[in-house]
Amino acid sequence: MESASAEQIKRFAAQASKGGSAAFESRETADPAMIMHMLGSLLEALGSKSDKTPCLRKRVKDEVQWANSLNPWRRSPFWLILRVGLSTFLAQKHGGEKGRAYYKTLLAAALATFLRIFGPDLDPETAAFVNAKLARRVAKLENERTNADGEVSAVLGVLFGKLGPFFLQTLETRRKSIEENWRAFKNSSQVKRPIGFLPKYARDYETKPALTSSHPYLQAVMLWRPLRAPNPEVVQSVASAMATSARFHVFASGYFDLARTEQHYEARRRDQSDVQLVGSQKKNCIRLAGEIETYLDQVRGLYNENHEQYSICVLTVMELWVEMDRSATAEYSPLLKFNTVFRPESLDVLTLPRLVDMQRLQTIQAYIQQRDRKCNSSAQTIFDDPSPGCFAEVYFDDSKHSQKLESLMKEIEDFAQKTRLEKESELKTLSAEYEKLQTQIAQSACTYSNSDGYVGAVHDRKRCHKCYLGRKAHRLKIDLFEYPTPADSSEAKAVIFELQCPEAYAKYRNATFKIASRFASAHNTQAAPKVLLKDLFDLQRFKRASMEGVSLASHSKSFIATHYESVRLPTTLSKVCVRNGLKLGYYEQGSGIWTKDARLLVRFHEFCFLRIPQESPFRGLQNMARS
Amino acid sequence: MDPLLAVDPGVVELCINHIALPPKLPGRSDTRTDEVDDFLIRYLLRGIKSITQLVSPDQFQLWDKLRIVIQDARELNRGGIIESGRLLRQLQALGDGKFLILKVSEQNAGVLIRGDFGYVQQS
Numbered sequence: 185m186e187s188a189s190a191e192q193i194k195r196f197a198a199q200a201s202k203g204g205s206a207a208f209e210s211r212e213t214a215d216p217a218m219i220m221h222m223l224g225s226l227l228e229a230l231g232s233k234s235d236k237t238p239c240l241r242k243r244v245k246d247e248v249q250w251a252n253s254l255n256p257w258r259r260s261p262f263w264l265i266l267r268v269g270l271s272t273f274l275a276q277k278h279g280g281e282k283g284r285a286y287y288k289t290l291l292a293a294a295l296a297t298f299l300r301i302f303g304p305d306l307d308p309e310t311a312a313f314v315n316a317k318l319a320r321r322v323a324k325l326e327n328e329r330t331n332a333d334g335e336v337s338a339v340l341g342v343l344f345g346k347l348g349p350f351f352l353q354t355l356e357t358r359r360k361s362i363e364e365n366w367r368a369f370k371n372s373s374q375v376k377r378p379i380g381f382l383p384k385y386a387r388d389y390e391t392k393p394a395l396t397s398s399h400p401y402l403q404a405v406m407l408w409r410p411l412r413a414p415n416p417e418v419v420q421s422v423a424s425a426m427a428t429s430a431r432f433h434v435f436a437s438g439y440f441d442l443a444r445t446e447q448h449y450e451a452r453r454r455d456q457s458d459v460q461l462v463g464s465q466k467k468n469c470i471r472l473a474g475e476i477e478t479y480l481d482q483v484r485g486l487y488n489e490n491h492e493q494y495s496i497c498v499l500t501v502m503e504l505w506v507e508m509d510r511s512a513t514a515e516y517s518p519l520l521k522f523n524t525v526f527r528p529e530s531l532d533v534l535t536l537p538r539l540v541d542m543q544r545l546q547t548i549q550a551y552i553q554q555r556d557r558k559c560n561s562s563a564q565t566i567f568d569d570p571s572p573g574c575f576a577e578v579y580f581d582d583s584k585h586s587q588k589l590e591s592l593m594k595e596i597e598d599f600a601q602k603t604r605l606e607k608e609s610e611l612k613t614l615s616a617e618y619e620k621l622q623t624q625i626a627q628s629a630c631t632y633s634n635s636d637g638y639v640g641a642v643h644d645r646k647r648c649h650k651c652y653l654g655r656k657a658h659r660l661k662i663d664l665f666e667y668p669t670p671a672d673s674s675e676a677k678a679v680i681f682e683l684q685c686p687e688a689y690a691k692y693r694n695a696t697f698k699i700a701s702r703f704a705s706a707h708n709t710q711a712a713p714k715v716l717l718k719d720l721f722d723l724q725r726f727k728r729a730s731m732e733g734v735s736l737a738s739h740s741k742s743f744i745a746t747h748y749e750s751v752r753l754p755t756t757l758s759k760v761c762v763r764n765g766l767k768l769g770y771y772e773q774g775s776g777i778w779t780k781d782a783r784l785l786v787r788f789h790e791f792c793f794l795r796i797p798q799e800s801p802f803r804g805l806q807n808m809a810r811s
Numbered sequence: 812m813d814p815l816l817a818v819d820p821g822v823v824e825l826c827i828n829h830i831a832l833p834p835k836l837p838g839r840s841d842t843r844t845d846e847v848d849d850f851l852i853r854y855l856l857r858g859i860k861s862i863t864q865l866v867s868p869d870q871f872q873l874w875d876k877l878r879i880v881i882q883d884a885r886e887l888n889r890g891g892i893i894e895s896g897r898l899l900r901q902l903q904a905l906g907d908g909k910f911l912i913l914k915v916s917e918q919n920a921g922v923l924i925r926g927d928f929g930y931v932q933q934s
Contacts, residue, residue, distance in 0.1 A: 185922075186895040188915050216920035223922070251838020258840065260829040262848040262914050265921035266855070266884065269912035272923055273880055277908070290877070294858025295830070301816055301857075302823055313833050346865045629896040630889065651890055 186626060188218060190654065191754060210255060240272055267291075281336045285328065289343050292321040296354045303358050308365050315358045322351045438486055445479060446500050453503055453544075465515040466688040472508035473691035476501060480702055495534040498788055499541060501699055502531070502548045509555070512692045518578045520555075523562045525700045525786055528552045533788055566693060567779035569769045570678035570736070580677040585686065593680045596668055596726055604761050607665045611757055614662055618753045621657040625650060660753045662760055666743040668722045670764045678768065682717060682736050685729040694733035694772075700786045701775050710778050713737035713771050734779060737771035815857045822846050826854065845891050852885040876908070884912040891916050 199209055250256035275283035295318045329340040487494040513519045528549040536542050566575040580589050628650045669676040715738050718731040743765045770779040796806050825847050828836055841847055859878045887897055893913055901911055909926035
């Protein structure tokens with residue numbers, strides 16, 4: 185019994201499902217199966233079931249209140265046990281009806297005594313509430329006395345004869361006190377506001393307007409004091425030409441710079457034509473990614489009003505992207521198995537006046553189409569969530585970096601194994617200590633001395649050695665260890681790949697997504713991620729890449745960040761070393777967008793339509809022009 | 812202040828929550844469970860004292876027996892843990908009409924033991 189009252193048995197404890205495995209849930213109550221079934225069967229075997237025990241029913245109108253804390257408030261179970269115990273005892277001793285009467289009287293008397301002693305210290309709201317409760321109890325007792333038969337009625341009659349005045353006096357005193365309190369409050373200066381009488385006639389000064397603002401001015405007018413004379417000096421001629429050009433200069437320079445950039449890229453493209461790209465593909469890829477990002481930052485919103493300029497912007501960006509994609513696919517051949525996020529027909533909306541621009545557009549569309557064909561119109565892109573067949577997995581299995589990635593995976597596995605062994609031995613040590621403490625507790629006894637029947641034995645918990653040991657055992661806990669990578673092999677490979685992501689690929693991915701998100705007309709509104717992969721503590725030592733821009737993030741919290749972080753003893757190893765609880769997906773940090781729906785979102789038509797001025801009589805055709 | 816109910820005012824407030832269930836309950840679990848439990852015992856004991864002070868002497872026996880049950884419950888459950896030494900002593904002294912109330916905290920259960928003509932039964 186002693187250990188049953190002190191030890192948590194995790195098997196009967198409430199469990200919550202987290203990350204696919206069950207975790208001990210401290211917020212729910214435990215299953216009393218140990219006592220009900222185990223102890224019950226034990227005792228039944230040693231003796232036999234009795235018919236003499238009366239069965240009691242108790243209506244429990246208990247509450248569980250929870251506001252933003254670890255564990256909710258529950259009504260004291262000890263209080264429940266006391267009440268059930270006492271009513272059972274009285275029912276067995278005096279029979280059901282009389283027993284109940286005595287029990288109810290006891291509760292009423294206890295409440296009345298409490299109210300007498302502590303009433304003055306309670307705040308009026310609580311005091312009124314408790315007073316009402318006592319009044320209800322006494323009224324119910326009174327009711328029973330009149331309605332019950334013979335013996336019970338007699339018993340209650342006697343009790344009431346003695347206790348009645350006591351109850352009534354308590355209630356009355358409390359009620360008076362509350363009312364007095366209320367009256368004092370009402371009359372106090374905080375609440376009472378004086379309301380003056382309305383005067384029956386106006387005073388002399390009240391009939392004359394004060395004119396606080398206009399008075400000085402009117403006086404000046406009356407005295408004919410002249411106002412400030414006009415300045416006879418000639419206004420200095422400002423170099424107006426320079427001033428206006430300065431303003432215009434600031435406004436126009438943004439556009440001039442952009443035009444220069446666009447012409448530069450167009451000329452470069454023309455001169456290169458179909459010449460094979462020289463130099464390292466990786467360096468090209470990185471350079472072009474930088475150019476795309478700079479150009480997009482330069483454009484900002486400057487072209488939103490003008491659909492022709494907007495189309496040129498899209499054209500320039502897409503040409504750069506095609507070049508970058510060529511380098512990227514040359515460097516990382518698995519990319520060819522995956523589709524781009526662009527569809528050729530989405531570029532049809534561009535409005536380009538020059539023939540040479542139309543030709544440029546055609547080249548771009550042809551390239552995208554060719555890419556689509558090469559991957560057999562696959563629906564998968566590099567931005568989909570980690571799953572079997574995703575880019576990270578393909579790259580992990582079959583590329584020139586496969587070996588490096590595999591060795592990183594092995595490193596992580598070794599680390600996890602080592603930590604698991606450490607946790608195992610830590611658990612062993614702590615469990616041994618716990619067992620030792622428990623045996624010590626079982627062998628020792630509390631120190632206390634006897635006193636009169638009411639005040640009871642004196643026992644100082646802080647000085648008693650046994651209680652100290654009990655507290656020590658209660659405080660023993662162990663931190664959880666969450667496995668660093670997900671159990672699913674494709675997801676694990678994606679994590680490893682991300683940790684050692686090749687720089688050129690990362691820049692290519694970021695630049696492509698920047699284009700996609702920039703020209704997307706709608707963004708999915710999912711919740712922000714609970715944690716980014718790059719922020720996970722256990723993986724910090726394995727980070728070999730910068731992990732900025734597009735990277736992995738989790739929809740769910742890791743075990744360590746929740747309140748499941750550490751667990752009290754006694755416990756088992758399987759509860760301490762848990763599976764990885766992350767739900768991963770690709771996420772762009774700058775814009776806060778999950779990337780998996782990228783392919784569906786890219787449309788260019790947001791600003792690519794003719795705008796008809798407000799005053800024009802053709803305003804009604806705007807909707808048609810838009811679609 | 813009555814000596815039996817001498818206690819920290821914070822504990823009194825916590826106990827009112829359990830006894831009367833006022834409208835505004837705290838949203839978190841109590842931390843001072845042992846003090847609260849002990850106060851609840853003394854609350855009942857003080858109630859019995861009031862009754863015994865007012866009723867006629869022939870009723871005295873009845874209420875005193877009740878006091879003993881509550882007193883025993885207090886000893887057995889001190890500190891929220893059932894101490895095997897104490898329980899053993901009480902079981903050995905389990906005569907006719909004795910009644911023990913036990914709270915098994917971590918198992919979320921309670922056990923009542925009644926002495927009846929020397930037989931121990933469980934409910």
